[in-house]
Amino acid sequence: MSASKNERIYLSPPHMGGSEQEYVRQAFESNFIAPLGPMVNGFEQDFSKLTGLAHCAALSSGTAALHLAMRLVGVQPGDVVIASSLTFxxxxxxxxxxxxxxxxxxxDYKSWNMNPDLLAEAVDYYISKGRKPKAVIPTDLYGQCSDYDRILEIIEPHGIPLIVDAAESVGATYKGRHAGKGALMAAYSFNGNKIITTSGGGLLASDDEELISRARWLSQQAKEPEPYYEHKEIGYNYRMSNLVAAVGRGQVEVISDRVERKREIFDYYRQELGNCPGISFMPEAEYGRCNRWLSVMLVDEEEFGASPDEIRIELEKENIESRPVWKPMHKQPVFEKNTVFGGKVSEDLFKRGLCLPSGTAMKADDMKRIVDLIKSCGR
Structure with a gap:
């Protein structure tokens, strides 16, 4: 059955696969209710098999994963860290x-991800100033991998580490390998709206065992191996709970199905709306396979006859959630004094972009209703 007109259609709600409750039951029966336990270990192993990254630390959020990654590469006050502007x-x-x-x-327009040419310009600039960047963090936007190899060509000669923000790209691939593979470290998110979810949580992965071992230690308050509590460094309370990890184990089992369904939803929107004047969709870079976490379209207001925000408001009137593209970081008030290389492309994507409902449990009738409402907004 499709959602009734009174039932809200969310942007990207959780979609359970079926075995999550069994894993949670096992966690309860084992009485590992507190953080850590066999489900955390199992989830880390499952995710390592999925991604091909040898070592994983399950954490409380993707933000925590990136924080630990920054700490692990020695980021300190006054350092420069280069990141995508079009991101969360x-x-x-x-x-x-x-x-x-x-x-x-x-x-850039071909991927919507970090522009490697502008990255090269930024790296050269800061090295010339004696401020070699401490890390580069490209975001895999809306489930599409950044051009890792091109980025590595730019930064490896200078010894700058690549840390991929793969929060949105679980299940996506770059040149046949899983999102994040090839970076020094990659951070993932399992927030409630992601392609797979643990309700809230994240993970840091690497092929470097020492890095992940230290990440685990820092994520558990950096306690020294003594029978009493002793701390020589400041750590964090960042570990994933055993119950949350149990949900994650069930979700990993269905990731391939979720990617296929996300891609089907995107293809439907593009087929039904792509020929409308002024509407186009996020491209797929030739080097990879996007998981299409969110289906994102661009709207030319003059050609279509309505702005993205007018469409969003009309959908909201019918209890359908949609959302603008991320507002670029260089346009955020908290970063108004920070340096940006370029800026016009992400500003344009923000101005014209709209994320459409992309829940993998949506029915055909729901999708047709959304498409019909969008079409009715045009000329």
Whole structure:
């Protein structure tokens, strides 16, 4: 059955796969209710198999994962860290936690991700000033991998680490390998709206065992191996709970189905709306396979006859959630004094972009209703 007109259609709600309750039952029976336990270990192993990244630390959020990654590469006050501008603030706020300076890179139109040419310009500039960037953090926007190899060509000669914000790209691939593979570290999110969810949570992954071992230690308050509580460094309370991890284990089992369904939803929207004057959709970069976490369209107000926000308001009147594209970080009041290289592309995508309902449990009637409402907004 489709959703009734009174039942809200959310942007990207959780979708359980069926075995989550069994894993949770096992967690209850084992009495590992507090943080850590066999489900956390199992979830880390499951995710390692999925991604091909050898070592994983399950954490409380994707933001926590990025914070630990910044700490692990030695980010300190006054350092420069280069990041995507078109992203969610959780991608870059951890840089500020450590007193460093985020520098923003604009997108390109072929992927909507970090523009490698502008990245090269930024790296050269800061090295010439004696401020070699401490890390580069590209965001895999809306489930599409950044051009990792091109980015690595730019930063590896300078010894700058690549830390991928793969919060949105679980299940996506880059040149046949899972999102995040090839970076020094990759951060993932399992927030309630992600393609798979643990209700809230994240994970840091790497092929470097020492990095992940230290991440685990820092995420558990950096307690020294003594029978009493002794601390020589400041750590964090960032570990994932055993119950949350139990949900995650069930979700990992259905990731391939979720990716296929997300892509079907995107293809439906593009087929039904792509020929409307003034409407186009987020491209898929030739180097990878996007998970289409959210279906995102661009609207030319003059050609279509309505702005993205007017469409959003009309959908909301019918209890259907949609959302603008991320507002670029360089346009956020908290970062108004930070440096940006470029900026016009992400500003344009923000101005014209609209994220459409992309829940994998949506029915055909729901999707047709959404499409019909969007079409009715045009000329």
């Amino acid at each position: 603030i959780g991608s870059v706020s951890p840089v500020t936690f450590l007193g460093a300076e985020p520098v923003f890179i604009d997108s």
